[in-house]
Amino acid sequence: MEVLVFKTNLRFKAQINAVTPHINNLQGISRWNVDLDDSDKILRIESVDLCPRSVEDTLQRAGYFCEELH
Template sequence: MEVLVFKTNLRFKKHINAVTPHINNLQGIARWNVDLDDTDKILRIESIDLSPRSVEATLQQAGYFCEELQ
């Protein structure tokens, strides 16, 4: 299991609700959450063999910004 961490522009609960079906369609995700209290609005994903680029592309297709943090 690996943890992927992303900076996003998800600011409100309605934004999370909008991306939920998109993220849930990605294969290999065990768990995910968004920390709206963090200044970078951190998206954390626990996954098995998930490409960070696929997460970034998925959020971009949903109309939001997402960038992997090292």
């Protein structure tokens, strides 16, 4: 199990609801959340064998910014 961490521009619960089906379609995710209180609106994903680029691409196709933090 690994934890992937991303900076996003998700600001509101409605935006999280909008990306939920997209994130849930990714294979290998056991749990995820977005911290709206963090200044970087952090998306944390617990997964097995998930490519960070696929997460970035998925959110960008949904119309949002997403960048892995190293």
